[in-house]
Structure formats: structure tokens, C-alpha cells
Amino acid sequence: MKELALRLRYLPLLVATTLLWGCGDSIDDLNQPTEAVPEEHSEHEHNDEHIAGRLLISAAEQAEVSVFNAEDLSLVELLPTTHVVSGMYATPSLRYAALIQRDRGLVEFIDGGVYSEDHGDHMHPYEQAPSLSSLQLSGAKPTHFDAAEQQAALFFDGDKQNTVNASVTLLDDHHIGEGEVIAHHEFATYMHGAAQIRGDYVLATYREASSDTVLPSQVELFHRHDDHLHHELRFAPTCPMLHGSAQNEEHIAFGCSDGVLLIEQQDTSFSAHKIANPEGLEGRIGTIKASHNSHDLLAITSAKRLFNLDPENHDMTEVLWRDEADVDALASTFSAHHGAYFILDNHGDLHVFEGDGGWHxxxxxxxxxEVSENYQLAVAADEEALYVLNQQENMLHKVDLESQAITATQELNFAASKLQWLGIAEDEHDHAH
Structure with missing residues (x-):
């Protein structure tokens, strides 16, 4: 694992999908937030001090999010939300967390308070108290949140019962800070869809209005013009029961019931083709992961069978990882910064998959x-650390990936739900002085 940790270098954010959390030295400590003093270093001072990230934990039964210091696991702030949070995702620059409240049709944002700004010859770090942003987004069933480079697409599924159409909102950290969005687009019908941003282009799912399923069946290309999207084309290859999408530098992939739809971009030109499911595959590809350090993508079934998706050779090869027939995945997380995928299995083993030279x-x-049932995993972007939350027992563990050891454990005094790490990624820390 030491060899692995040395190779897990942080890359520009492509897909944001990690969840993290933390806690204090005792249960009583958790009830008393530590004093958070806003700090802005002098513009002429190149500070070598490392500013720890923040861990966000949403409560399962209360409308609140606890914010912890990711280094010493002390409680920094307890912030109220409008409703109980059902999903939590980091924005592209890792300063904000999108707080999805799906059944209530609301998305709020928390400013983690740790960020950096470009001062020309260096990235300048800042640390201030976390706070709830003024930006609130309303819409029917907000669900998928996909980040690419410095922008993110928030997809609202719409509502069949109330005849509300699906829509997508484009965001970045700057606009969130200003209480605004980049652009918004409404589709012609409801669907459980997703969107991937490619600069000024957006690839979004399409569903026939007469379809008997909520899932899309094709992908369309849009071009952004200021605050709205213009339709360009609909790709001919179909993608029945579409679910799951990701992208790397060359390709955008969407999971289908019969394979994977791959779309390749060359400048302003886009082309699409299908890669069929491997023979004998039970189930379907419903999740796809990708990072900048691999030309190949990682395709995942609901049973956590993993496949290396090779766009150049148009094939999928299974990544074998279970040594025994009774091994099952309890939890997983993906880190675009590491270029790695993590699985915790029912034997208590942590599996790591890397994407360099093909996923393996x-x-x-x-x-x-001993392991129970409900876990959440998340990876820090500024150190070699993985966080494991046992939701059944409300126990938090911090794992050092270099030593392969648990370095801290804490019992939480509330039922925890979703987790997210925010802060300054390692590559920005390296340029902060």
C-alpha cells in the first residue's frame, strides 16, 4: 500500500463524488463547537502553513449538518438546513457542498470556509467560519450532481404525477458565491436523467414522452449561450434504460441496459458509438467512473462487478477482485484526485483500484x-486519508492509506447520514507559497 500511496497523486477535478466526515475527542465535545475565527493571510505573505479541510456530516433524522475540522476532528459548526439532507456533493473547487433535499424539491449550499485564490505568483489560502450560502435552488426531484473541471450540472428529474418537466442547472463556485447560477434549461418531459459539461457544450439525456419508463434512451448535445442552452443534435445510437455517466479527456460515457454509449469529442465535433455488454453479463452497467490519469473508464454493475472500458479497442474486460464467492461490497467511493476507486467488503477488507494504464x-x-451493514466511505483531497463511517453504530474511523492503519476512531452522538470533504486539494496546497 505504501507503493500505492506514492502513486496516488492528486489531479485536476474531473468528477466529484467523495464523501467524508469527522468528530471530536468525546461525545460531550461534539456538543460544543470550537471557536472558528476567520483568518485571511496577508497578500504579501506566502504562508507555508497547511490549512486542514472540513468534514461535513448530515444528520439522518434532523435538518442539520455538522462541520468538523478534518485534521483533529473537532466540531467547528452546526448548521441548520431547511429539510433533512438526502444527498451531499462537493462543488468543482471543493469550497461548497450541494445539499440535496430531493423529496422536498430543494437544494441548499454550505460554504466550508476553506479555499484558495489565485494571486498571480501563488495560490493564496483562506480559512473562515463555515456558513450556509444564500443560494437556494427549487425544482422537482433534484438528484444527479455531476462535476467536470470547474463546472457542475445539477439535474432535476421532474415529476410524472404533477406533470413537471425535468431540467438542468449549471453551476460553479464563483456563481454560487454570488448567489447565482450559470445557466438553466428545461426539457420536454420528466426523466431520471443526467448531464455532462464539456466547456460550452452540455451532453444531456433524452426520453421519449411516450416511454413507459422514467429512464432516458438517448443523449443530446446542447451548446450554451450565456444563461441558456441551444439544442444541437440527438445522437443516433440508442441507450435503453440509461443510467450512470462520466467523462475523461477524450470520451463521455453513459450506461445502457445493453452496453455503454461512448461519445468522443474532437474540438467542436462529437461522434457516438456503442460498446456491447460482455457475454454472460447479468444485470447491467449502471455506474461509470473516469479520471484524467486514464484513457480507460471504469464500468460498474449494481452487484459491484467491475469492468475496464477501453474506448480505443471498443471492449470491456472484467476487473476481478473477489478472492472468495461470499465476498460482497458494503460501500464504495471514487476519488478523481487520486484516480482511484475504493470498496469496503463484508469481510472488513478495503480494496483499491487504480486507473493508470487501465483500471486494475x-x-x-x-x-x-467484524463488519455490519451500513457504511459510507470518503477520501480527502489534501492527504492520503480515507474516512469510514459505520452508520449502524455511528462510529467514525480515519484510515492512513500509507500505513494501512486506522489512526483515529470516534463515536458520534447522532444518527449520521451523508458525508463530504471540502477544502484545498493537495495540488493547490503545493502552490500556496
């Missing part, structure tokens, strides 16, 4: 002798 099972090691 790089290592695994034992974390727990």
Missing part, C-alpha cells in the same frame, strides 16, 4: 475483523 485491482488490506 492494485491492492487490498484488512480494516475490520
Amino acid at each position: 485491482h492494485s491492492t487490498h488490506f484488512n480494516l475490520f475483523s
Whole structure:
């Protein structure tokens, strides 16, 4: 694992999908937030001090999010939300977290308070108290949140029962800070869809209005003009029961019931083709992951069968990782910064998959002798650390990926739900002085 940790270098954010959390030295400590003093270093001072990230934990039964210091796991702030949070995602620059409240049709944002700004010859770090942003977005069933480079697409599924159409909102950290969005687009019908941003272009899902399923069946290309999108074309290859999407530098991929739809971009030109499911595949590809350090993509089934998706050779090859037939995945998370995918199995082993030179099972090691059912995983972007939350017992563990050891454990005094890490990624820390 030491070899692995040395290779897990942080890259520009492509897909944001990690969840993290933390806690204090005791249950009583959790009830008393530590004093958070806003700090702005002098513009002429190149500070070598590392500013720790923030861990956000939403409560399962209360409308609130706890914000912790990711280094010492002390409580920094307890922030109220309008409703109980059902999903939590980091924005592209890792300063804000989108707080999805799907059944209530609301999305709020938390400013983690740790960020950096470009001062020409260096990236300048800042630390201030976390706070709830003024921006609130309303719409029917907000669900998928896909980040690419410095922008993110928030997809609202719409509502069949109330005849509300699906829509997509484009965001970035700057506009969130100003209480605004980049652009918004409404589709012609409802659907459980997604969108991927490619600069001024957006690839979004399409569903026939007469379809008997909420899932889309094709992909369309849009071009952004200021605050709205113009339709360009609909790609001919179909993608029945479409679910799951991701992108790397060359390709955008969408999971289908019969394979994967791959769209290739060359400048302003886009072309599409299908890669069929491997023979004998039970189920379907419903999740796709990608990062800048691999030309190949990682395709995942609901049973956590993993496949290396090779766009150049138009094939999928299974990534074998289970040593025993009774091994099942309890939790997983993807880190675009590491270019790695993590799985915790029902034997208490942590498996790590890397994407360099094609996706492969790089290592695994034992974390727990006993495991329960409900876990959440998340990876820090400024250190070699993985966080594991046992939701059943409300226990939090911090894992050092270099030593393969649990370095901190804390019991939470509330039922925890979703987790997210915010802060300054390692590559920005490296240029902060």
C-alpha cells in the first residue's frame, strides 16, 4: 500500500463524488463547537502553513449538518438546513457542498470556509467560519450532481404525477458565491436523467414522452449561450434504460441496459458509438467512473462487478477482485484526485483500484475483523486519508492509506447520514507559497 500511496497523486477535478466526515475527542465535545475565527493571510505573505479541510456530516433524522475540522476532528459548526439532507456533493473547487433535499424539491449550499485564490505568483489560502450560502435552488426531484473541471450540472428529474418537466442547472463556485447560477434549461418531459459539461457544450439525456419508463434512451448535445442552452443534435445510437455517466479527456460515457454509449469529442465535433455488454453479463452497467490519469473508464454493475472500458479497442474486460464467492461490497467511493476507486467488503477488507494504464485491482488490506451493514466511505483531497463511517453504530474511523492503519476512531452522538470533504486539494496546497 505504501507503493500505492506514492502513486496516488492528486489531479485536476474531473468528477466529484467523495464523501467524508469527522468528530471530536468525546461525545460531550461534539456538543460544543470550537471557536472558528476567520483568518485571511496577508497578500504579501506566502504562508507555508497547511490549512486542514472540513468534514461535513448530515444528520439522518434532523435538518442539520455538522462541520468538523478534518485534521483533529473537532466540531467547528452546526448548521441548520431547511429539510433533512438526502444527498451531499462537493462543488468543482471543493469550497461548497450541494445539499440535496430531493423529496422536498430543494437544494441548499454550505460554504466550508476553506479555499484558495489565485494571486498571480501563488495560490493564496483562506480559512473562515463555515456558513450556509444564500443560494437556494427549487425544482422537482433534484438528484444527479455531476462535476467536470470547474463546472457542475445539477439535474432535476421532474415529476410524472404533477406533470413537471425535468431540467438542468449549471453551476460553479464563483456563481454560487454570488448567489447565482450559470445557466438553466428545461426539457420536454420528466426523466431520471443526467448531464455532462464539456466547456460550452452540455451532453444531456433524452426520453421519449411516450416511454413507459422514467429512464432516458438517448443523449443530446446542447451548446450554451450565456444563461441558456441551444439544442444541437440527438445522437443516433440508442441507450435503453440509461443510467450512470462520466467523462475523461477524450470520451463521455453513459450506461445502457445493453452496453455503454461512448461519445468522443474532437474540438467542436462529437461522434457516438456503442460498446456491447460482455457475454454472460447479468444485470447491467449502471455506474461509470473516469479520471484524467486514464484513457480507460471504469464500468460498474449494481452487484459491484467491475469492468475496464477501453474506448480505443471498443471492449470491456472484467476487473476481478473477489478472492472468495461470499465476498460482497458494503460501500464504495471514487476519488478523481487520486484516480482511484475504493470498496469496503463484508469481510472488513478495503480494496483499491487504480486507473493508470487501465483500471486494475492494485491492492487490498484488512480494516475490520467484524463488519455490519451500513457504511459510507470518503477520501480527502489534501492527504492520503480515507474516512469510514459505520452508520449502524455511528462510529467514525480515519484510515492512513500509507500505513494501512486506522489512526483515529470516534463515536458520534447522532444518527449520521451523508458525508463530504471540502477544502484545498493537495495540488493547490503545493502552490500556496
